Amino acid sequence: xxxxxxxxxxxxxxxxxxxxxxxxxxxxxxxxxxxxxxxxxxxxxxxxxxxxxxxxxxxxxxxxxxxxxxxxxxxxxxxxxxxxxxxxxxxxxxxxxxxxxxxxxxxxxxxxxxxxxxxxxxxxxxxxxxxxxxxxxxxxxxxxxxxxxxxxxxxxxxxxxxxxxxxxxxxxxxxxxxxxxxxxxxxxxxxxxxxxxxxxxxxxxxxxxxxxxxxxxxxxxxxxxxxxxxxxxxxxxxxxxxxxxxx
Numbered sequence: 001x002x003x004x005x006x007x008x009x010x011x012x013x014x015x016x017x018x019x020x021x022x023x024x025x026x027x028x029x030x031x032x033x034x035x036x037x038x039x040x041x042x043x044x045x046x047x048x049x050x051x052x053x054x055x056x057x058x059x060x061x062x063x064x065x066x067x068x069x070x071x072x073x074x075x076x077x078x079x080x081x082x083x084x085x086x087x088x089x090x091x092x093x094x095x096x097x098x099x100x101x102x103x104x105x106x107x108x109x110x111x112x113x114x115x116x117x118x119x120x121x122x123x124x125x126x127x128x129x130x131x132x133x134x135x136x137x138x139x140x141x142x143x144x145x146x147x148x149x150x151x152x153x154x155x156x157x158x159x160x161x162x163x164x165x166x167x168x169x170x171x172x173x174x175x176x177x178x179x180x181x182x183x184x185x186x187x188x189x190x191x192x193x194x195x196x197x198x199x200x201x202x203x204x205x206x207x208x209x210x211x212x213x214x215x216x217x218x219x220x221x222x223x224x225x226x227x228x229x230x231x232x233x234x235x236x237x238x239x240x241x242x243x244x245x246x247x
Contacts, residue, residue: 015212016053016054016056016212017048017054017056017076017210017212017213018055018056018058018073018074018075018076018212019044019048019055019057019075019077020058020065020074020076020077020078021058022040022059022077022078023059024040025155025176025183026039026175026179026243026244027039027040027041027078027097027099027175028078030059031057031059036242036243038243039097039239039243039245041057043096043227043236043239044076044096044204046226046230047222047226047227050223050226051219051223053212053213053219058074060074069088069207069209070088071209072207072209072210074207075210075212076204076205076207077207078202078203078204078205079091079202079203079205080099080203081200081201081203085205087208088208089205089206089207089208090205090206090208090217091204091205092205092220092223092224093203093224094203094225094228095203095227096203096204096227097201097202098199098200098201098202099174099175099200099202100173100196100198100199101173101196101197101198102171102174102177102192102193102194102196102197103119103169103171103192103193103195104159104162104170104172104190104193105162105169105191106162106165106189106191107191109169109191111168111169112193113193113195116135116136116139118195119169122168123149123150123166123167123168123169124140124143124148124150124168124169124170125149125152125158125161125167125169126144126149126150127151127153127154127155127158127170127172128153130171130172132171132197132198133197136171136197136198150166150167155176155177155180156180156183158170159177159181159184159186160184162190163186174192175245177190177192178192179243182244204220204227206220
């Protein structure tokens with residue numbers, strides 16, 4: 001049973017709030033029927049009803065997602081906090097999850113990464129649309145111009161290329177890598193290196209142009225309070241464990 005700790009405020013419109021369902025396992029699975037809900041989606045499904053708004057999930061490709069955020073066609077997405085995003089979005093204050101971007105190599109590899117230059121002699125994999133950190137993204141884009149980068153459009157294909165020796169290394173969030181390795185049955189064939197490209201908290205955000213949510217700070221306060229409660233009562237940890245993640 002969902003425990004409601006505060007009364008929902010009235011929705012500003014009968015129109016449903018639109019929530020982006022990313023292609024980002026294990027946080028979101030873009031609504032695929034043969035996949036689980038995802039950590040982020042499960043948490044939102046527990047917290048959004050408290051706001052008094054009806055809602056539905058849509059999977060939007062990255063370019064369209066940004067266009068929809070800017071126009072207000074899309075209301076909610078999950079983002080890390082960056083100054084350039086503050087002009088488009090209102091951010092919650094309670095992290096919905098934390099993600100760490102790290103290199104992944106074959107388990108038998110002797111590769112060691114301590115800075116971006118250590119990637120120079122390696123065949124690099126890159127997931128199209130992934131932003132990493134500004135520094136590493138700039139490095140990848142420079143490598144693309146001169147060759148030596150295999151671009152993929154799915155996490156599974158990146159891991160298969162790694163295991164087949166077509167690439168030496170790629171970078172993704174540790175949780176995504178471990179989830180995909182588990183699903184493919186190759187957890188013992190890969191290892192995640194200690195070099196931290198970027199770690200950060202991710203938050204529920206609202207488009208500043210959203211016409212469907214008038215009290216945007218109030219909306220986010222309700223979602224934040226729900227996330228805090230889930231962390232305090234153990235429900236958050238239970239959901240994390242289902243996705244082989246740790247608090």
